Amino acid sequence: MQMTVSPNRQFDEALSHTQRLAGIGTITASVAHELNTPLSIIISTCSNMTHEIEQNNLSAERLLHYIGMIEQSAWRSARITESLRNYSANGRLETAVTDFNFIIEDALQLVQQQFQGEYHIQLNVELQPDMKSIICDHNRLVQVVLNLLINARDAIGDDDGVVCIKSWETDEDGYAFGFSVSDDGSGISDEVMGNIFDQFFTTKPAGHGTGLGLPISRQIVEQHNGRITANNNPDKGATFTVLLPAMV
DSSP: OOOOOOHHHHHHHHHHHHHHHHHHHHHHHHHHHHHHHHHHHHHHHHHHHHHHHHTTOOOHHHHHHHHHHHHHHHHHHHHHHHHHHHHHOOOSOOOEEEEHHHHHHHHHHHHHHHHHHTSOEEEEEEEOSSOOEEEEOHHHHHHHHHHHHHHHHHHHTTSOEEEEEEEEEOOGGGOOEEEEEEEOSSOOOHHHHTTTTSTTOOOSOTTSOOSOHHHHHHHHHHHTTOEEEEEEOSSSSEEEEEEEOSBO
16 A cells, blocks of 8 residues: 655655755865865875886885775775765665764764864864664764754854764663764854744844754654753853664
8 A cells, every 4th residue: 555645744854855955065165175185195195106116116015005095095985975975865764773973973074174174163072982873864863963063163153162062871761872062152042042943943144044954953853752952051152962762
């Protein structure tokens, strides 16, 4: 029997896909810069190999070293492009077993260079080691992490700042995993706090925000039977916290 998809669900999936595509534009420069490093290593290594072959000075040991450098850089390039492909993919919730920290690492792969280079934002990454596996839609949760990182970046604005992302295991309220994204920006006003998860609500200037990042993040988290909250930090900035069960 063929299953029909409700108009509301189709609309939500279309919004989610639109928001992902909008996000691609913000990370393109970061991905290009990130790819430049392994590609430069591959090019320079091939040049060195060619020179040493011409000089009849390439030992087997040196050749294996060069091959290892090329292979490592090629795999790094593949990881970057795969992260971008997964982020832009559309479709229904597809769950699989994954390392919880891999979700965060994939998101960081897409924005780390941009944060530290173009925006001069210090990224503090505090991931609990040896975490258990989670059954989830890896790509959708990467989208959540990326949305929160971009929001933290925008909250800091043109000033230098610090964004901290953490992960941990927990048994709070039946959840198994948690992660948070904190910034030292201006924080969230009382007037805005009640609306930040509303669709199309944004405090960003026209043309700089879709108003979809946070509501879609909440939708994805709730699809995973999780919880997302926002709070101002005691000193400066805000923290978004996501709690998730071990499986959907």
